[in-house]
Amino acid sequence: DMKVTQMPRYLIKRMGENVLLECGQDMSHETMYWYRQDPGLGLQLIYISYDVDSNSEGDIPKGYRVSRKKREHFSLILDSAKTNQTSVYFCASSLSQAANTEVFFGKGTRLTVV
């Protein structure tokens, strides 16, 4: 059963705390993504990873960093969380970026920074 798993599903953190969002996929996909989704906006790309230790900034990388030490795991790290990082974070993976390659999304992590 092909899937992308995100942990945790819900998280509340205080401003200034560190945050670790985990993502795993069981499809041996090379490409993985972290997005955030805010009301009224389309998903925005934070980081993209093309394989182990091959990561590139997306459109809104400021305040975030990522780690991919194994192909099946991709972590998003917020060092010193800010209230404007309250959002729903989605991880996704795809075999490649070819047009007919399906993109699989996790169920999301709802992060609240207070």
Place this chain on the structure above:
Amino acid sequence: KTQVEQSPQSLVVRQGENCVLQCNYSVTPDNHLRWFKQDTGKGLVSLTVLVDQKDKTSNGRYSATLDKDAKHSTLHITATLLDDTATYICVVGDRGSALGRLHFGAGTQLIVIP
């Protein structure tokens, strides 16, 4: 500037009725276009992908069209069911390679009532 615009923003239909969702975009190049369904609190699930200059796809009660000259796509849902209640998101891929980016619309919220 938003490169993928979806309309309407929200839509209410009665079960059994048909509906049409619109997507206009300015992404260049426009390699492919996907429609996703996002149930409340869940991840995105791919419904269909369109690739050709003028393309049509059909997936059960979902059918979609793409006109790259007009940079316009439609998603038709026939004989709607209560389970069709969700947000439908249009996504344009700007390349077919690993360097490509996905551009997300904000979605159309469809509510199907009995």
